[in-house]
Amino acid sequence: MSGCSIAVVGATGAVGRVFLRILEERRFPADRIRLCGRRSVGTALTVNDRRIIVEEVTPELFDDVDFVFISATTEVSRQIGPLAARKGALVIDDSSAFRMDADVPLVVPEVNADDLCGHRGIVSIPNCSTTPLAMFLNPLNRLNPVRRVIVDTYQSVSGTGAAAVDEMMSQSRNVLDGLPVEPDVYPHRIAFNALPHVDDFGVNGYSTEEMKMARETRKILHEPDLAISATCVRIPVAVGHSEAVHVELTRPMSPEEVRDALAASPGVTVVDDPQGAVYPMPIHAEGKDDVFVGRIRRDLSHPNGITAWLVSDNLRKGAGLNAIQIAEEVLSRGLLKTPGRRTQL
Amino acid sequence: MSGCSIAVVGATGAVGRVFLRILEERRFPADRIRLCGRRSVGTALTVNDRRIIVEEVTPELFDDVDFVFISATTEVSRQIGPLAARKGALVIDDSSAFRMDADVPLVVPEVNADDLCGHRGIVSIPNCSTTPLAMFLNPLNRLNPVRRVIVDTYQSVSGTGAAAVDEMMSQSRNVLDGLPVEPDVYPHRIAFNALPHVDDFGVNGYSTEEMKMARETRKILHEPDLAISATCVRIPVAVGHSEAVHVELTRPMSPEEVRDALAASPGVTVVDDPQGAVYPMPIHAEGKDDVFVGRIRRDLSHPNGITAWLVSDNLRKGAGLNAIQIAEEVLSRGLLKTPGRRTQL
Numbered sequence: 001m002s003g004c005s006i007a008v009v010g011a012t013g014a015v016g017r018v019f020l021r022i023l024e025e026r027r028f029p030a031d032r033i034r035l036c037g038r039r040s041v042g043t044a045l046t047v048n049d050r051r052i053i054v055e056e057v058t059p060e061l062f063d064d065v066d067f068v069f070i071s072a073t074t075e076v077s078r079q080i081g082p083l084a085a086r087k088g089a090l091v092i093d094d095s096s097a098f099r100m101d102a103d104v105p106l107v108v109p110e111v112n113a114d115d116l117c118g119h120r121g122i123v124s125i126p127n128c129s130t131t132p133l134a135m136f137l138n139p140l141n142r143l144n145p146v147r148r149v150i151v152d153t154y155q156s157v158s159g160t161g162a163a164a165v166d167e168m169m170s171q172s173r174n175v176l177d178g179l180p181v182e183p184d185v186y187p188h189r190i191a192f193n194a195l196p197h198v199d200d201f202g203v204n205g206y207s208t209e210e211m212k213m214a215r216e217t218r219k220i221l222h223e224p225d226l227a228i229s230a231t232c233v234r235i236p237v238a239v240g241h242s243e244a245v246h247v248e249l250t251r252p253m254s255p256e257e258v259r260d261a262l263a264a265s266p267g268v269t270v271v272d273d274p275q276g277a278v279y280p281m282p283i284h285a286e287g288k289d290d291v292f293v294g295r296i297r298r299d300l301s302h303p304n305g306i307t308a309w310l311v312s313d314n315l316r317k318g319a320g321l322n323a324i325q326i327a328e329e330v331l332s333r334g335l336l337k338t339p340g341r342r343t344q345l
Numbered sequence: 346m347s348g349c350s351i352a353v354v355g356a357t358g359a360v361g362r363v364f365l366r367i368l369e370e371r372r373f374p375a376d377r378i379r380l381c382g383r384r385s386v387g388t389a390l391t392v393n394d395r396r397i398i399v400e401e402v403t404p405e406l407f408d409d410v411d412f413v414f415i416s417a418t419t420e421v422s423r424q425i426g427p428l429a430a431r432k433g434a435l436v437i438d439d440s441s442a443f444r445m446d447a448d449v450p451l452v453v454p455e456v457n458a459d460d461l462c463g464h465r466g467i468v469s470i471p472n473c474s475t476t477p478l479a480m481f482l483n484p485l486n487r488l489n490p491v492r493r494v495i496v497d498t499y500q501s502v503s504g505t506g507a508a509a510v511d512e513m514m515s516q517s518r519n520v521l522d523g524l525p526v527e528p529d530v531y532p533h534r535i536a537f538n539a540l541p542h543v544d545d546f547g548v549n550g551y552s553t554e555e556m557k558m559a560r561e562t563r564k565i566l567h568e569p570d571l572a573i574s575a576t577c578v579r580i581p582v583a584v585g586h587s588e589a590v591h592v593e594l595t596r597p598m599s600p601e602e603v604r605d606a607l608a609a610s611p612g613v614t615v616v617d618d619p620q621g622a623v624y625p626m627p628i629h630a631e632g633k634d635d636v637f638v639g640r641i642r643r644d645l646s647h648p649n650g651i652t653a654w655l656v657s658d659n660l661r662k663g664a665g666l667n668a669i670q671i672a673e674e675v676l677s678r679g680l681l682k683t684p685g686r687r688t689q690l
Contacts, residue, residue, distance in 0.1 A: 148646050148647070149646070150591050150646060152497035152589040154499065154578065154580065168537075172517055172521060173521055176514060176521075187622035188626060192513075192583055192627075192628070193582060193626055193628045194499045194580060195624075196587070196589070196619075196624050196625075196626075196640050197619065197622060197624065200620075201619040204642060204643065204645070205600060205619065205642025205643070206642060207619070214645065229591060229645050229646035229647070229650065231497075231589040231640065231654060233587075233589065235580050235581070235582075236537060237538060237539060237581075238537055242539050242541070242578075244497040244576040244578065244589075246495050246591075255550060274541075274542065274550065274552070277542060279540075280541075281533060281538055281539060281541075282538050282539055283534055283537070295550065296550065297550025298549065298550070299495075299574045300549070300574050301493050301494070301572035301573055301574035302572065305574065307574055307576060309576060309578075
């Protein structure tokens with residue numbers, strides 16, 4: 001595979017740093033790498049044994065770049081994404097800016113890689129809570145259509161960013177030392193607490209994160225009418241989002257059938273021996289690529305119900321890994337610069 | 346109200362210590378207080394300005410005692426409970442030993458105080474996750490029968506006991522200092538982690554705690570056929586159990602109606618302005634008596650659905666407070682020594 005040229009926007013953030021590590025691990029064929037940041041401009045990072053200085057984002061940056069990976073704020077994505085796409089790059093964006101746009105594929109490669117074929121220069125990756133849910137639901141949905149999903153999350157602070165991890169750690173130390181705690185990133189103390197608050201709230205009482213989980217899952221699964229209700233909660237964990245999921249299927253399905261379907265699904269690992277204290281946990285999922293599923297059981301409250309517990313590394317499969325997998329898929333399918341896209345730009 | 350004589354078994358445990366504080370706060374009319382422990386025998390506690398030495402449990406202890414409050418292990422309750430009841434005491438038990446026995450009332454005073462009338466010397470208090478759920482469901486169920494409940498918990502370590510709080514704190518310090526962590530109370534690290542594991546697991550894949558939430562809620566609400574599915578998860582919080590609840594009612598109900606019903610319900614406080622970052626949290630519920638409910642919204646996945654988030658102090662309403670409220674109810678109704686009970690013993 002011939003090398004390509006990439007730009008990484010948000011290179012020094014929580015996702016950006018993991019992204020660069022995964023780039024190295026997977027030997028992604030990037031000959032030229034440019035790193036961009038805001039507060040970190042001028043600092044140096046080492047990628048593939050090369051020292052790279054973090055630059056400011058300028059329009060010229062995207063001249064002759066194949067992929068632009070953006071993991072910054074939604075505002076940054078909105079400013080940079082269309083610009084980079086117009087210059088001929090394929091933008092792989094980690095924000096919610098374009099996810100629900102009809103002409104932007106929202107892709108989990110193991111689930112809907114074919115959606116990449118219609119791209120017009122921007123591909124979005126789903127929210128870090130949506131991706132593991134979609135990977136769990138997809139194999140079940142193919143065998144036994146999913147009717148309704150209830151999901152409650154246990155989300156780590158790294159989903160908010162590196163500053164939130166620092167805040168949790170420093171607050172924890174203060175609590176242990178009996179010192180006062182001043183919330184900054186979050187509206188309340190996160191150390192030794194639980195916040196049912198991820199992103200802003202809408203008039204229907206759901207948070208934006210909760211609505212993302214519903215809308216994005218429907219788009220990825222091509223199930224526009226799927227009933228989903230989520231409660232998203234931040235808990236004091238550094239890395240790894242957990243989810244308690246309750247699914248209503250069209251027909252009854254045994255836990256064994258569910259385990260078999262999941263075990264045969266790429267990117268999913270079944271970890272399910274609760275009597276042996278074996279189940280997915282954030283501390284085990286951190287640094288791993290797969291979505292881990294356990295506590296699989298018949299939902300006693302519904303004849304066609306299945307209940308499970310899933311955990312994945314929100315910085316990897318929930319963000320950086322998924323972005324790189326999309327780029328790999330684009331390269332292997334020869335979709336980087338399609339004639340269709342050229343005519344669109 | 347004339348004073349009575351009480352014995353507290355498990356006086357120095359996590360629940361016991363809070364229990365004694367509540368006893369003082371509420372000026373419970375206990376003239377004579379005997380405290381029992383196991384490892385703490387010989388140590389002294391101060392209750393109502395009196396210094397009381399912790400004794401070993403002996404059969405003689407229960408001679409001429411009106412109430413025996415037990416908060417120890419299920420084994421201790423099984424050994425002591427029937428003995429104390431035979432001696433004429435009313436046992437108020439915090440363990441799961443007798444909860445599902447047909448002749449043992451399982452009581453949340455705000456919900457089913459009338460069940461106390463049939464007591465035969467032992468009254469159980471529900472599991473600390475069940476009590477807040479029952480207090481949330483009861484006012485809704487009276488207006489609009491509840492058909493199905495899905496609940497996922499975010500439980501604090503004090504529910505396991507004082508040693509678990511110490512373990513979480515010392516593990517947290519080790520993680521912050523980059524030192525290794527040795528799990529002891531829990532099978533895995535609890536600091537900065539989430540364990541979908543509360544109590545043992547049964548063959549149906551549910552944990553005992555999850556099954557308790559279903560069975561006990563049905564008994565308290567007198568709804569033997571209510572469909573309930575729970576996932577119980579331990580998170581690194583010291584005090585305060587949180588629950589994400591999804592309810593299917595018989596008819597649609599607006600969030601406003603739900604708020605009104607809850608606000609009119611004793612022991613429940615509605616804390617619900619998410620856009621103002623106002624919702625129940627463990628750090629606010631700790632040390633408080635009420636069950637706090639917020640994030641009340643229509644469940645978008647079901648026409649008759651309501652979703653909410655509730656938090657309560659598992660040591661107070663979940664344990665010690667509920668026990669004392671039962672004793673107060675027994676005294677005010679003159680149920681301490683009923684003729685019916687006397688003939689049974």
